[in-house]
Every structure is written in structure tokens, then in C-alpha cells.
Amino acid sequence: MSKIHVTTKVNGDTVEFLADPRETLLDCLRDRLGLTGSKEGCGTGDCGACSVTLDGTLVCSCLVLGAEVQGREIGTIEGMGGDDTLHPLQRKFIEHAALQCGFCTPGFLVAGKALLEKNPNPTEEEVRYWLAGNLCRCTGYDKIVRAVMDAAAEMRGEAA
Amino acid sequence: MAKDEFKEFKLVGTRPDRPDGLDKVTGRARYGADISAPGMLWGAVVRSPHAHARIVKIDASKALAMDGVKAVVTRADFPTGLTGDAWNLQENTMAGERALYDGHAVAAVAAISKTLAEDAARLVEVEYEILPHVTDVDEAMAEGAPVIREGAADATVPEGMHPNVVKYMEFGRGDIEAGFAEADLVKEHTFKTEAAHQGYIEPHACLGQLGEDGKGEMWVCTQGQWYIRKMCADVLGLDGAQLRVTPSEIGGGFGGKTTIFMEPLPLALSKKTGGRPVKIVMSRSEVLRATGPTASASMDVKIGMKKDGTITAGRAEFRMQGGAFPGAPVDMALYCAFAGYNVPNLEHVGYDVLANRPKCAAYRAPGSPMAAFAVESLVDELCRELGLDPLEVRMKNAVKSGDQASYGPKFGSIGLVETLEATVAHPNLQAELGPNQGRGVAVGYWFNHSGETSVSMAISEDGTAQVSVGTPDIGGSRASIALMTAETLGIPYEDVRVNVVETGALGVNEPTHGSRATFASGKAAVEAARQAIGEMCRRAAKEWGIEPEAVEWVDGAAQPAGPNAGEFPPMTIAEIAGKMGSTGGPISGHHESVPEGVGASFGAHVVDVEVDPETGRTTILRYLVVQDAGRAIHPAYVEGQYQGGAAQGIGWALNEEYIYDDQGRLQNPVFLDYRVPVASDLPMIDTVIVEVPNPGHPYGVRGVGETGITPPLPAIANAIQDAVGVRVRQLPISPPRLLAALKAKG
Numbered sequence: 001m002s003k004i005h006v007t008t009k010v011n012g013d014t015v016e017f018l019a020d021p022r023e024t025l026l027d028c029l030r031d032r033l034g035l036t037g038s039k040e041g042c043g044t045g046d047c048g049a050c051s052v053t054l055d056g057t058l059v060c061s062c063l064v065l066g067a068e069v070q071g072r073e074i075g076t077i078e079g080m081g082g083d084d085t086l087h088p089l090q091r092k093f094i095e096h097a098a099l100q101c102g103f104c105t106p107g108f109l110v111a112g113k114a115l116l117e118k119n120p121n122p123t124e125e126e127v128r129y130w131l132a133g134n135l136c137r138c139t140g141y142d143k144i145v146r147a148v149m150d151a152a153a154e155m156r157g158e159a160a
Numbered sequence: 161m162a163k164d165e166f167k168e169f170k171l172v173g174t175r176p177d178r179p180d181g182l183d184k185v186t187g188r189a190r191y192g193a194d195i196s197a198p199g200m201l202w203g204a205v206v207r208s209p210h211a212h213a214r215i216v217k218i219d220a221s222k223a224l225a226m227d228g229v230k231a232v233v234t235r236a237d238f239p240t241g242l243t244g245d246a247w248n249l250q251e252n253t254m255a256g257e258r259a260l261y262d263g264h265a266v267a268a269v270a271a272i273s274k275t276l277a278e279d280a281a282r283l284v285e286v287e288y289e290i291l292p293h294v295t296d297v298d299e300a301m302a303e304g305a306p307v308i309r310e311g312a313a314d315a316t317v318p319e320g321m322h323p324n325v326v327k328y329m330e331f332g333r334g335d336i337e338a339g340f341a342e343a344d345l346v347k348e349h350t351f352k353t354e355a356a357h358q359g360y361i362e363p364h365a366c367l368g369q370l371g372e373d374g375k376g377e378m379w380v381c382t383q384g385q386w387y388i389r390k391m392c393a394d395v396l397g398l399d400g401a402q403l404r405v406t407p408s409e410i411g412g413g414f415g416g417k418t419t420i421f422m423e424p425l426p427l428a429l430s431k432k433t434g435g436r437p438v439k440i441v442m443s444r445s446e447v448l449r450a451t452g453p454t455a456s457a458s459m460d461v462k463i464g465m466k467k468d469g470t471i472t473a474g475r476a477e478f479r480m481q482g483g484a485f486p487g488a489p490v491d492m493a494l495y496c497a498f499a500g501y502n503v504p505n506l507e508h509v510g511y512d513v514l515a516n517r518p519k520c521a522a523y524r525a526p527g528s529p530m531a532a533f534a535v536e537s538l539v540d541e542l543c544r545e546l547g548l549d550p551l552e553v554r555m556k557n558a559v560k561s562g563d564q565a566s567y568g569p570k571f572g573s574i575g576l577v578e579t580l581e582a583t584v585a586h587p588n589l590q591a592e593l594g595p596n597q598g599r600g601v602a603v604g605y606w607f608n609h610s611g612e613t614s615v616s617m618a619i620s621e622d623g624t625a626q627v628s629v630g631t632p633d634i635g636g637s638r639a640s641i642a643l644m645t646a647e648t649l650g651i652p653y654e655d656v657r658v659n660v661v662e663t664g665a666l667g668v669n670e671p672t673h674g675s676r677a678t679f680a681s682g683k684a685a686v687e688a689a690r691q692a693i694g695e696m697c698r699r700a701a702k703e704w705g706i707e708p709e710a711v712e713w714v715d716g717a718a719q720p721a722g723p724n725a726g727e728f729p730p731m732t733i734a735e736i737a738g739k740m741g742s743t744g745g746p747i748s749g750h751h752e753s754v755p756e757g758v759g760a761s762f763g764a765h766v767v768d769v770e771v772d773p774e775t776g777r778t779t780i781l782r783y784l785v786v787q788d789a790g791r792a793i794h795p796a797y798v799e800g801q802y803q804g805g806a807a808q809g810i811g812w813a814l815n816e817e818y819i820y821d822d823q824g825r826l827q828n829p830v831f832l833d834y835r836v837p838v839a840s841d842l843p844m845i846d847t848v849i850v851e852v853p854n855p856g857h858p859y860g861v862r863g864v865g866e867t868g869i870t871p872p873l874p875a876i877a878n879a880i881q882d883a884v885g886v887r888v889r890q891l892p893i894s895p896p897r898l899l900a901a902l903k904a905k906g
């Protein structure tokens with residue numbers, strides 16, 4: 001099948017790739033652009049390990065086709081921190097031991113960031129429902145929820 | 161060793177950032193599917209859509225005719241003549257004469273892209289002759305059930321049993337009939353649990369390369385690089401040492417990545433393409449259909465209790481199917497069944513049964529959760545009927561250090577009593593319960609494990625230390641091993657780097673399983689550090705011109721052991737390391753053994769639930785895990801193990817199950833339908849770390865990973881009975897099942 005040429009922005013950089021029309025955005029990020037931070041846990045939109053933002057909206061990149069992202073802006077885990085700083089969520093995940101195997105972590109961080117941009121002061125319940133599309137099999141979510149709440153408090157300028 | 165013999169530690173028991181944290185929050189950590197190689201091909205697997213079928217013919221000509229398709233392998237490409245476990249592994253990797261379950265691999269394809277490999281796999285034509293199948297354990301051992309493999313039974317199986325029974329066991333003690341006669345109340349019921357999948361979020365992935373010369377390499381997500389090296393070598397007829405296996409970061413395993421499923425296929429395909437590297441990444445549905453879930457179980461339990469709560473006798477008869485191959489953990493289940501109780505009269509009977517399902521793999525405390533569901537549910541029923549407090553009854557019958565375990569050996573130091581005391585004291589037990597709310601308790605057990613262990617440690621020129629371990633880090637073991645090494649050497653935690661190394665770098669290590677990494681690799685790392693300390697003391701002694709015995713190691717430096725040894729200022733590790741080139745060469749330590757002194761672990765869980773009588777849905781309101789860690793090296797990751805185990809147990813109790821249709825096809829091979837708990841399903845999970853140090857480990861470690869999955873199954877069933885007065889003896893207690901039970905009760 002002939003491939004489609006795609007030009008798009010990933011984490012602020014303009015990139016180009018050739019996509020098989022059936023390839024997902026996740027495949028293209030991982031296999032065409034070498035951005036393997038986004039993970040495939042299911043390929044069916046059920047686990048959130050592939051979470052990225054598309055023009056600022058949180059999506060499962062396994063449910064978007066690579067060919068669809070012409071001229072769009074994509075944000076992935078690789079672009080989450082600054083050049084030499086971590087996003088507060090990244091720091092808090094380490095501090096709270098909110099990861100065990102770490103496979104779900106990029107997805108939770110991308111989804112958590114999208115939450116805090118929408119709602120800087122979420123309740124525990126809001127955090128749990130927002131993150132209900134992200135599966136973690138290791139942690140039981142306790143420390144993940146705490147890390148997100150703590151990062152939110154820090155970003156609001158409240159002492160933990 | 162009593163508790164107070166443990167001096168205060170500087171690092172052990174603290175909560176520093178984990179060494180691999182930065183890589184894992186930035187997306188840099190490289191998991192199984194994240195590596196590619198020059199010239200790499202992609203593989204895809206052709207799988208049987210039938211539960212049981214004769215493979216009449218495989219025609220790959222159409223697939224091979226496609227541009228870019230490089231190779232197809234079938235069983236004909238594998239060596240013949242294997243026996244025992246090696247044959248089982250080979251047969252599971254690639255079906256021979258028959259496909260034995262829905263999802264069983266029958267062929268594999270390599271092509272220049274992933275999509276092409278998948279297209280080609282669809283063009284491989286397989287002609288099947290469908291055979292009768294069976295997926296339920298009780299049906300599989302009933303008369304007339306289709307025979308899955310003639311002659312698979314071992315010598316333990318008495319004559320006259322169905323050929324699907326492949327292993328039989330019985331053991332016990334005392335006089336069981338006299339024991340039941342002594343009881344004031346005897347109850348007997350049948351309990352059932354469905355198969356649950358480990359559900360690691362990372363699907364299996366393997367990049368393999370194998371040349372004509374029999375030399376190969378693998379990059380693979382695994383819990384045990386040496387174990388899978390041996391398995392792949394056996395299945396493909398290779399020499400173990402010619403295969404170099406590098407473990408990637410691993411996205412969860414829980415026992416399911418201690419064995420092989422498709423891992424030999426990239427190697428087999430690679431060999432057929434002149435040694436090009438081949439990558440296979442499983443899809444989620446392949447993971448659910450064709451990698452090890454746990455066994456399903458049907459269990460009869462009978463227990464006798466006196467009015468005062470004393471258990472006089474217990475009998476457990478467990479039947480488990482672990483798929484189309486031997487290996488259901490019925491032995492472990494029976495050993496764990498009554499492990500928490502001091503019961504004089506016991507009888508255990510077990511059957512390992514074949515069925516047309518995927519080959520089961522270990523899953524966190526294999527066998528123990530099922531056993532606990534049956535026994536701890538029945539103990540609760542007895543307590544209820546006799547009007548006894550369930551925690552007091554557990555305390556009354558609790559095993560203590562030195563007691564004879566229900567499965568034979570004498571317990572070393574154990575902390576069940578301390579665990580129960582901490583449970584009773586917890587504020588969650590005082591929380592008020594409303595209508596349709598109930599509280600359940602249960603106890604769980606795991607032996608913990610040691611196993612072959614080899615660790616090397618080397619001091620760098622600047623006095624920092626690197627530790628090479630063979631146990632992949634799944635939940636923070638780099639952090640705990642770094643803490644123990646740094647504590648022993650007397651240097652900062654940050655000065656230690658722990659590396660998980662490939663098979664070429666160390667002797668054979670068992671996988672990270674059985675809760676052994678922090679115990680066994682940790683103990684070996686401490687031994688290796690002590691060796692290096694001995695050498696550093698010798699170097700200092702030589703420079704000072706005194707006897708090595710007159711030198712001691714304090715806070716990361718050599719110093720004279722007392723005034724008689726001479727007056728020298730302490731020589732730090734950095735000073736000694738800085739001149740090692742001129743004082744005798746590299747300074748390192750190495751330890752290999754099967755470390756002794758494993759410490760078993762008990763846990764007690766208390767759960768509060770609310771049942772919606774309209775829908776049958778159960779909500780977890782409060783959850784408490786209390787467990788004996790021996791000593792928590794990094795308490796945050798110990799809590800994490802407790803919480804993760806509890807969450808998996810909650811999923812198994814309430815939602816997760818393998819659903820087969822009448823054709824024996826798995827009906828729910830996606831996460832949407834195989835529903836594991838999500839954040840909004842759970843509350844915070846409260847933990848109490850009990851520390852009854854294990855005298856068999858330099859820092860008191862027991863191992864903490866497994867016990868936690870065991871109590872949730874019965875604790876939740878007990879809480880549901882407390883809430884709405886119905887006893888459900890079959891898992892999962894999903895909304896439809898509970899609603900039906902509520903309706904039946906009226």
C-alpha cells in the first residue's frame with residue numbers, strides 16, 4: 001500500500017514521516033520517529049499508556065491514524081519537562097514512588113498534565129475519574145493519586 | 161534475632177528517589193518493544209481460532225509470495241525428540257499435530273514491516289479438523305471428557321482416573337475423622353475461582369537474532385533472563401551459553417514473565433532469514449489468549465470448629481486446570497490452604513487437570529489466593545454461625561515461630577500474631593458501617609523464595625560502587641539493593657549504581673519471582689560488599705604495616721581497630737580506591753549461592769464494602785493491608801507492593817475472569833471486557849508494615865510482593881456477606897452474579 005507523507009509538529013519540532021494509511025499515530029511516533037516514550041498496552045483505547053495531546057486535547061494515540069495528524073501539534077511524554085527541568089508531576093511521581101514498573105507512567109503523566117491544565121484544583125474523586133482511562137496494574141493507584149494532588153498543590157503555590 | 165538486635169541504620173528504612181526514576185518519568189526507559197536493530201524484520205504469529213483441532217495442513221505459499229515477506233516457520237522448523245518440560249514448552253510455543261486452545265500458535269511470519277507481517281500472517285492457510293474440547297476443570301476430569309493428551313499423567317496419578325488428571329497429591333496429619341468429631345460445628349462447601357490474568361500493562365516483546373552458527377542474542381522483557389535463555393535453547397536445540405539474553409526494562413510481570421510464550425519465534429525466524437534480527441510484539445488479545453493466566457479452581461473445603469473458635473480439623477480437596485499442559489499450582493495452593501492455622505488434624509488432596517485453555521503461568525503467590533478464598537470464606541462462615549469475632553478466631557489458632565506448618569516443615573521466625581495485633585489496633589476497624597455496608601477480614605500467606613543468585617560488585621576509582629544483579633527490577637529493587645549496599649559500605653546511597661545485567665555477565669540467576677529479589681540479590685550484594693570491605697581493609701593494613709585483622713571498617717573508611725593497632729587517620733573508600741591500580745589492582749566482591757534463611761510472610765486484610773442492591777455492584781469503601789515485611793528497606797516500595805497486590809486481588813474478586821463460549825473461544829480478550837480495576841474503582845489503600853525481622857537476612861528482609869494478593873478474594877466475599885447476608889462461593893462476585901444471589905435470597 002502506498003504511504004502518505006505527513007508533516008506535523010511534535011513537542012514543538014516540525015517533523016516529517018511516511019505513514020502506511022493503516023498505521024496509528026502511536027506506531028508512527030514509536031517506529032517512524034523513534035519516540036518510544038508513548039507505550040502500547042492495548043491498542044484499543046482501553047489503557048491510556050499511549051496518551052498524547054493533539055492540538056492540546058488528550059487522546060489515545062493508538063486510536064488516531066498517523067495520516068490524520070498532518071499540520072497538527074502533538075505533545076508526548078518526551079516534551080513534558082523543560083530542557084533541564086522536570087514538570088512538577090514528573091518530580092512528584094518519583095518523590096511519591098508513584099511508579100513501580102513504570103510502563104503506565106508516561107500515559108499517567110501526560111493525562112495528569114492535561115487534567116491540571118483544565119482543573120488546577122481537583123478533588124481526589126476528580127483525579128480518580130479523570131485518570132480512569134489509564135490502567136496501572138502495579139500500584140493500586142494510591143500513590144499516583146497522591147502524586148497528582150501534591151503536584152497540583154505545588155503548582156497552585158500551596159506548600160505540600 | 162530479636163527486634164532490638166537490629167541497630168539503627170543510616171539508609172535502610174529511608175525513602176530516597178529510585179535510581180531509575182528519571183528514566184521512567186521522561187519516557188527514556190527502554191522496555192521490550194522499544195529497541196530496534198539495523199536490518200530488523202517484524203514478526204507476526206498465526207493462531208488457532210479453535211479450542212481443540214487437528215492441524216491437517218498449513219499452506220504458506222500465498223504469504224511467502226508477498227513482496228517483503230522473508231520467512232514462515234511452523235513446527236516443522238523445530239527440533240524433534242524433546243521430552244518432559246522442554247516438550248511442553250516447545251508444544252506451547254508452536255502447536256504440533258493439534259492446536260490445544262484458542263490462540264495456540266500454529267505458524268509465524270517475518271516481513272519487512274509490522275503491517276506486512278500481519279497481512280502475511282492472515283494469508284497463511286491452515287486447514288483444521290475440529291475436535292471436541294473442554295475448558296472447565298470439573299468437566300475435564302469427568303467421564304467422557306475429551307482427552308487432551310494421552311499419557312501426560314505422571315506416576316502420582318492412581319489408576320482409573322481420567323487421562324486429563326496429570327498429577328495427584330495427598331498429604332495430611334493427625335486423625336481427620338476424630339478431629340471433625342471433636343468439633344461443635346462442621347461445615348463443608350465447594351468454592352470456585354475463575355482464571356485471572358496477571359494483566360501487566362506491557363505486552364510480551366522480544367527482539368531476537370540467531371545465526372547459522374547457533375550464536376544468538378535476545379532483547380526481551382522478562383523476569384528472568386537465564387530462565388528464558390535455557391527455555392529458548394531447549395526449544396530450539398541451541399547451546400545455552402551461545403545465547404546472550406539482555407533483559408529490557410519490564411512493564412510488569414507478576415509471575416507471567418518467568419517463562420516463554422512466543423520468545424523462541426524471533427530466533428527461529430531470524431535463523432531462516434540468514435540471521436536478520438526479528439522483533440515480535442504481542443497485541444493485548446494475544447497476551448490474554450495465549451500467555452499464562454492463572455489456573456481456575458474448584459475446591460471442596462471442610463472445617464470443624466469448637467464453640468470457643470478452636471479449629472479441630474480441616475480438609476481441602478482442590479481441582480485446578482492450568483491449560484493444556486501440566487503445571488496448575490495445586491501443590492502450592494494446598495500448602496497455603498491452612499498455613500495460618502495450628503490445626504492438629506488435616507487432609508489435603510489435589511488434582512492437576514488439563515483443559516483446552518492457555519498454559520497457565522505463575523501469578524503472584526501462585527495458588528495461594530484460590531486456597532485462601534475457599535478456606536478463609538469457610539472460616540468466616542463458621543465464625544458467623546458460632547457468633548465469634550473472625551480476628552479473634554484467627555489469633556486463637558494462629559501459627560507461631562517454631563510451629564509445625566500445615567504442609568510439614570517447622571516455621572522459622574514468623575510474624576502472624578504481630579500482624580493480627582496490628583490489624584486489631586487499626587482505626588479502620590472502628591469505622592461506622594451504614595446500610596448495605598459490611599466488613600470482611602482474611603489472612604494470607606506466602607513462603608517467599610531464595611533461588612540461585614549471583615551478584616558482582618566493583619569499586620570504581622573514585623570510591624563509588626557498581627552492583628551487577630541478575631534479577632530484573634520490576635518494582636524498585638534497584639533502590640532497595642542500592643540502599644543495602646550503601647549501608648554496608650558506609651557510603652551515600654547516590655554513590656551506588658545497581659545494574660541489571662545480561663546473561664553473559666554473571667552466573668545463573670533465577671528470575672525476579674517468589675518475592676526474592678530484595679531478599680536474595682540483596683543478601684548476595686551485602687556479601688559481595690563485605691568481601692570488598694575485607695580487601696580494602698587489607699590494602700589499608702598493608703600501607704600502615706599492620707595486620708589486616710587489626711583494621712576495621714567504619715562509615716566508609718578503614719581505621720585501626722583499637723589503640724593497640726597503631727595510630728593512623730581513617731583511610732576513606734575514595735582514598736583506597738584512588739590508588740587501587742598500584743596497591744594490587746581492581747577491588748570487587750562477588751557472591752553466588754542459593755541464599756539460605758528465607759522468611760515467610762503473613763498478611764491480614766480488612767475491607768469495608770457497600771453493595772448496591774439494585775445492580776449488585778460492590779464498591780470498596782475502605783481497604784487495609786497489614787503485612788509482615790521482616791524489614792522494609794524502602795518503605796514506600798513495600799507499601800506499593802501491598803497496595804498493588806490488594807488491587808489485583810480486588811479485581812480477581814469482583815470483576816476479572818476468563819469467559820469462554822461453547823466453542824471454547826475466549827470471549828473477552830481486550831481490556832474493555834477483561835476489566836481490571838481503574839482508579840475510580842478504588843479508595844486509598846491503607847497499609848501497615850509490620851516488622852518482625854527475618855534472622856536469615858542481614859537486614860531482616862522477608863520479601864513482600866506476593867502475600868498481598870491472597871486475602872482480598874475471601875475478605876471481599878466475607879464483607880459482602882456482612883453487608884447483604886448472601887454468601888457467594890464463586891468468583892468473580894460480579895454485579896450479575898451478586899444480583900442473582902440477592903434475588904435468590906429474596
Ligand code: FES
Pocket residue numbers: 039040041042043044045046047048049050051060061062063
Ligand atoms: S495503547 Fe492506546 S489506550 Fe492502550
Ligand code: FES
Pocket residue numbers: 098099100101102103104105135136137138139361411412
Ligand atoms: S507502574 Fe506498572 S503498570 Fe503502573
